Amino acid sequence: MSAPRHVLVLGGTTEARELAASLAARPGVRVTTSLAGRVARPRAQAGEVRTGGFGGAEGLADWLREHAVDAVVDATHPFAAGITAHAARAAAATGVPAVVLRRPGWRPGPGDDWRPADSLTGAAGLLPALGRRVFLTTGRLGLAAFAHLAEPYFLVRSVEPPEPPLPARTEVLLARGPFTADGEEALLREHRIDVLVTKDSGGAATAAKLVAARRLGLPVVVVRRPPLPEGVTAVPDVGAALGRLGLAGR
Structure with missing residues (x-):
């Protein structure tokens, strides 16, 4: 042009x-x-x-x-x-x-345990078999897809306060990237996280959580892009x- x-x-x-x-x-x-x-x-x-x-x-x-x-x-x-x-x-x-x-988009590497999902609803369906303490980093919108899950603990991170409805056991962390792998690993350990949920957003600003999950051997539910x-x-x-x-x- x-x-x-x-x-x-x-x-x-x-x-x-x-x-x-x-x-x-x-x-x-x-x-x-x-x-x-x-x-x-x-x-x-x-x-x-x-x-x-x-x-x-x-x-x-x-x-x-x-x-x-x-x-x-x-x-x-x-x-x-x-x-x-x-x-x-x-x-x-x-x-x-x-x-x-x-x-x-991101691509899994050696040592990664990624579980693909086509939607947030699909991601929620995978969680009961994967863990009971979830680090949810899919943004503040669409969390209603997880609201019916009463048992897991959710650590929800977003830039702005998330919109309800939210899961019953939810802790909100307001933060904006970029993040470091060491910082993400410390966060996962502090909250005893056993599964990470993310969208395939790509980019370096929020990729450190994937490195941290790999270090700790945690499964990662990755929602595919539309x-x-x-x-x-x-x-x-x-x-x-x-x-x-x-x-x-x-």
């Missing part, structure tokens, strides 16, 4: 912040980052920032036209399937070029996204 003048970044991730900073530093390029507004105090973003939803694919398409957007980069969380689907539909409806930026919309492919990093935008090396 030809180099854009106005880029909309659908953000909320480390990659989105890095991309916005790279775009804002390029002469003649205007960047607007859209945040869903689920975090009360988001980290600073380069360029312009808007907060809140668009009103589905149609609302996003209207926004692209109204604000003369030349390209869209969907750099949302790998599990933000709704906005990814809306972005694909809005781009197709308007003819605005779209790029999906997704960090690669598939991308049909016909949509992703680039793995900011450099590749800039290349797709025709801005690499500028």
Whole structure:
């Protein structure tokens, strides 16, 4: 594609912040980052920032036209399937070029004991056979999938307070990464955790818990990513996204 003048970044991730900073530093390029507004105090973003939803694919398409957007980069969380689907539909409806930026998922290595699940509900179904003290790191949304489990103890970590309903025996830990492997191992030992549950978010900021689980020989329930919309492919990093935008090396 030809180099854009106005880029909309659908953000909320480390990659989105890095991309916005790279775009804002390029002469003649205007960047607007859209945040869903689920975090009360988001980290600073380069360029312009808007907060809140668009009103589905149609609302996003209207926004692209109204604000003369030349390209869209969907750099949302790998599990933000709704906005990814809306972005694909809005781009197709308007003819605005779209790029999906997704960090690669995690891969198990020697010594890992990973148990894949297709959903949070599937992850909950695996837990009774795996352990009674659970470190739950799937974010603050969707915890209702575990609320029916009365026996296990859950240590729930998230950036913002989680939304109810929650399991009966829940302790909440509010924290934001990056974390260290030694710190994660100490946390698992302190709370006597015997099983970890995580989404396959990828990236380095929260990968240390996987190292800690490997060290301690703990099983890890890994929720698989939702598939991308049909016909949509992703680039793995900011450099590749800039290349797709025709801005690499500028």
